[in-house]
Amino acid sequence: MIVAMQEHATEEQIAEIVARLTDLGFNVHRTTGVEQTILAGVGTPAVFDAKDFELLPGVAEAHRITSPYKLAGRGFRPGGTIVKFANGVTVGGDEVVIMGGPCSVESREQIFLSGALVKAAGGQFLRGGAFKPRSSPYSFQGMGLEGLKLLREVGDATGLLIVTEVMEISQIEVMLPYIDVFQVGARNMQNFNLLRELGHVRKAVVLKRGMSATIEELLLSAEYILAGGNYDLMLCERGIRTFETYTRNTMDISAIPVIHKLSHLPILGDPSHGVGRRDTVPAMAKAALAAGADGLLMEMHPNPDKAVSDGAQSLFPEQFEKLVEELRVIAPAVGRKIAAPVSVAEQVSV
Ligand code: PEP
Ligand code: MN
Secondary structure, eight states, X not given: OEEEEOTTOOHHXXXXXXXXHHHHTOEEEEEXXXXXXXXXXESOOXXXXXXXXXXXXXXXXXXXXXXXXXXXXXXXSTTOOOEEOTXXXXXXXXXXXXXXXXXXXXXXXXXXXXXXXXXXXXXXXXXXXXXXXXXXXXSOOOOTHHHHHHHHHHHHHHOOEXXXXXXXXXXXXXXXXXXXXXXXXXXXXXXXXXXXXXXXXXXXXXXXXXXXXXXXXXXXXXXXXXXXXXOOEEEEEOOBOOSOOSSXXXXXXXXXXXXXXXXXXXXXXXXXXXXXXXXXXXXHHHHHHHTTOSEEEEEBXXXXXXXXXOGGGSBOHHHHHHHHHHHHHHGGGGTOEEOOOOOOSSOOOO
């Protein structure tokens, strides 16, 4: 922790800051320059807020040097985390995984067809919301338990792993038998009670970045899940709100290498919510891969024009297939490869 005093700070003001830092448990090192005094607090007190110091008389600036998250930080596992699934699929190693499917589970036919299409394109995960966080209470809210059962059926028939959103604590128990990955959506990234509970389950989690969340806030939210002992955690950049209105969100590609630097956790890219328009999804998927994403979470619908949610950003099946082929070509250029398609004996019937 560094506290830079104002040019004309008095000795009393400096002494007050030294005393406060000492009380917090820091070892204080003072540098007195010609014009300014700098106080460096060395040590790792459990809880403190650098901003509190900026309000004190005589202080110009205060900065925290150590990160406020410990378990999510790269230093905790310098080699990186690889999330492993029972069928051999891994996330966070050399292979980049493909997660595809509709925004919402809408019907038996729609989700079976989606599963067949994701599998045919070579994906490893089928996504689809059974519980939907909609901006309007009048919009379709998801099929609930029936949707979960359909997802499980498709997962069993295709060998695809199932990723679906959890919105509240009471859904965890209901979802456990049917799913492979809990998705925490952007709107729930700071639902700390939900995160804490997900720390206690032994099932993988995808934690999406909130649309107004900083990278540090995302990593602090990850810390809640890790602190409960669940290390099967993947982060996901899905676009943030900026002043730009042409796209639904601004896909923050830079978050991908930044998170790789700051954290050991795998990071996925979701270009669908990142831009919100299917004409720009493929370009952003490729950009995310080139930036180091460990997986791509993309919306694809058998008939996007008829989708009950997020149709405009859902790829047509042939676009999705073509995109995965292109990603397969790009991956080796950035030292990666697209994970092998999942295998399951039986043919998928719709
Ligand atoms: C989704 O994946 O369909 C979804 C609702 O995502 P987000 O939470 O990123 O908006
Ligand atoms: Mn969606």
